[in-house]
Amino acid sequence: MAPQYAPSLRGRLPPLALLLETIFIALFAFLVEYEEAEIIKENPVTHIYAEFQDVQVMVFLGFGFLATFLFRYSFSSSGFNLLVASLAVQWAILLNGFLFSFHHGKIRVGMKSLAEANLCAASALISMGAVLGKTNPVQLLLMALLEVLGFTANCWILQTWLKVQLVDSIMLLHIFGAYFGVMMSWILFRSGLEPRHEKERSDRKTDLFSMIGTLFLWVFWPSFNSIMISQSLLGRKLSAICSTYLSLASSVVAAFTFSAVTSPRGKINKVHIQNASLAGGVAVGVAVSAIDMPWIAIVIGLAAGLISTLGFRYIKPNMELLFKCHDTCGVLSVHGMPGILGWVAHFIIRVTQSSSATE
Amino acid sequence: MAPQYAPSLRGRLPPLALLLETIFIALFAFLVEYEEAEIIKENPVTHIYAEFQDVQVMVFLGFGFLATFLFRYSFSSSGFNLLVASLAVQWAILLNGFLFSFHHGKIRVGMKSLAEANLCAASALISMGAVLGKTNPVQLLLMALLEVLGFTANCWILQTWLKVQLVDSIMLLHIFGAYFGVMMSWILFRSGLEPRHEKERSDRKTDLFSMIGTLFLWVFWPSFNSIMISQSLLGRKLSAICSTYLSLASSVVAAFTFSAVTSPRGKINKVHIQNASLAGGVAVGVAVSAIDMPWIAIVIGLAAGLISTLGFRYIKPNMELLFKCHDTCGVLSVHGMPGILGWVAHFIIRVTQSSSATE
């Protein structure tokens, strides 16, 4: 794996990983217990378990394989994704526990904490997409820990001070992850960017591996957007699932359409299909608690697919010129801009709803 | 993707897709709402959600990857599968809404409508298998819309006029999809069939990608056959799940056995394994509401595997001679003939049951 690093760098990964794991074990030993049976009885495990598994497939397999299109880095993409996610979830369980459910000196772990930790890990994996293929694993790990710390702190501020709902704050993971990643890419590689055309080369087969990642993310996205909505709000959960599904369907149409339209020879670009098809899930995720009509979800999906395709066509190749940074997997176009779109849509819908309510 | 089309043809895909999506958005805006919370409370989302996700994996990933064995068309197979399915589900939601649940000028969308739309899309994707690799995307899209229209109309006639149960009518999707696809192939390519040996060539790796499609279809088929059975008929749902599982297991045995037996040198053919292993799921699906004993499911699976393997060995290579048409993925052998077998089995079981009941 990843033969391009100096041996000295690779030598630093084992001590760092082992040190982190030892610290985590110590913290878990003193602070973390499983949820008690009484709490679980009221809210059976099975209610959220299937959705939790869907999110796990997305985090460990979806994100891991989405990035396998890098021809010479395909195995590393899925391998480092697994390593970073494994450490990030443990870190996120601890941080979320400290900030949101620290009672009598103990953190209680259950399905909801694991699901939340998966979403935080997803946020770190999105950041990773911006720097993949040009960072060493030590940098990746440290960056992921910093990202999860920043993201949970951000959630805590939003929920505690600004009284933002849990689901609204946690769904900002796309925006936070994408801009954190691009910022990191800018910090790490401001000067001396070498051409990396060779590394971004894909082939027929790696494109198919990448498509596996895309399709698993696509299929399970409704679980990703609805898992943090309480089981007691069944109507809201259902509309989150259906909205995500419809929005993803229309961003596929947008990806195919605008990929062909913006190509001088009408050719459809594989990278657009693999990535812009997912933009609808991002945008609806950020706006999920506000969408109450199917057609709005479809329009948001179409707009997100359009923005994402244009981002891949015009912004990604020119980022080195425009912003002096490089975004390997185009997380700005998949998560960053569609996330902002979703946030704006959320704002507009809320304003419209409250104005029509006061009339 | 798909470099073999003329630029003018490719140029027609974006306007068509965008026009369709715009019409869908208009129709959704005027007609479609989410199910109300009261209805959902009685029948919680979670009851059907896990199965819905299984069916989604089959439709978007299973069918998409099953067809990746086409060496030069592998990415297009999964890409166009995604595009066609995305538009077909929206179209199916609207059509099913008009025909079956149009109350007070509104269509209510919930888990059941999405699941039904997925099954209709599956029907269109089966048709697509017959013409894959020799049609342009515009033809694929138009064909899918026509197929979904025909299939839902067929379901409506069966349910309304002939009082056929929902599950019995919708499971005809295999038969309808396969013969519609073969008919389309016959209409489009009656004259001037060129040899397409090059395109049907597979290699070691595309065979494995195709196997991913096979295995996901195989594993989740019990959800496909049981999802439309009401939660109140738990016994029937359970027998549908178990029957599908046992039938699939025996059609795997049939695929291996008869592939080796019919080969002059006793060699097992990869294509038979990838496809005939699934025949049991098709046959049991069509007969699912009648099967009440495990051994019957196993016998049906064995017979379906046999018919499907013989179809691939003797009928598929000779279709151009016999029927002047070509069936790229062999949908006639995977869905068409095993579907008819299931239908005949359904009929025989019903007759036997009623005769033993009257005795």
Add this chain to the structure above:
Amino acid sequence: MAPQYAPSLRGRLPPLALLLETIFIALFAFLVEYEEAEIIKENPVTHIYAEFQDVQVMVFLGFGFLATFLFRYSFSSSGFNLLVASLAVQWAILLNGFLFSFHHGKIRVGMKSLAEANLCAASALISMGAVLGKTNPVQLLLMALLEVLGFTANCWILQTWLKVQLVDSIMLLHIFGAYFGVMMSWILFRSGLEPRHEKERSDRKTDLFSMIGTLFLWVFWPSFNSIMISQSLLGRKLSAICSTYLSLASSVVAAFTFSAVTSPRGKINKVHIQNASLAGGVAVGVAVSAIDMPWIAIVIGLAAGLISTLGFRYIKPNMELLFKCHDTCGVLSVHGMPGILGWVAHFIIRVTQSSSATE
């Protein structure tokens, strides 16, 4: 597939498979019925169905693709996995029915029997990993039937005579499967071991296919370890799920760390990542009914990952010298030794718990 067998050997597969299937059909016809609706009502299908599907993905896709790293044997790995599993589940349904639920001359089949049969099939597939690539399909089939027979007999003895709990006896499948497989490899290949370096060669793409298997096993392992725990013990089910998840996360860290540490040039070995990442799931599975604190699960996962990585680094390459046998997929290091570790951990935890209870 598998061109290396003599035609006469290949000729024996069809009659054997067909004979077995015919015997199974006869036994099913006389003995097996579906569970009655009354039993199902108390314990709805949906409670275990999602977990059952997860286990199915692991058995039919996870194990099948984990072994695809064998360059010249990749399709056969997944194909024979499907065939062996299909026959093993039917055999396991019959054997489990005879031994554990034979009432009034009938075996009742439901979700629990299918889940149990999947676990027994998993045990046979683990054995298969030790002899893969050097046995013909007829040997594989006979071995699998023998393994399932031995394993269910072992479960029956433990449960009936030694009053071991169901979940504790069935989770020994890793230990039983691994040592049975290695023993078979020793019996079949004691003499005349030729070098098989060519066959064990992998490439960039087969490594990724193998990673698909790893990741699906990894993601769904919590279902594997918790599915046999009764729905009435919700607290136990939750701790099984969380323990497996945490343990897997720490064995990923162990795999990366110790793979780099034990390499002279600090290089991470792909095979270690693909396999040792799963060791935590094995170890926690065997100890699952005893683990009641999260940190214990993490420590067990770390230790299992360490043992497994060391096994791949030092024992697997020297097995032919040490034990005169060869273990193709390293099942001793993935399932055998981590299983023993889990068993020891189980024993230690129980002793500590009872001594602290008596104090």
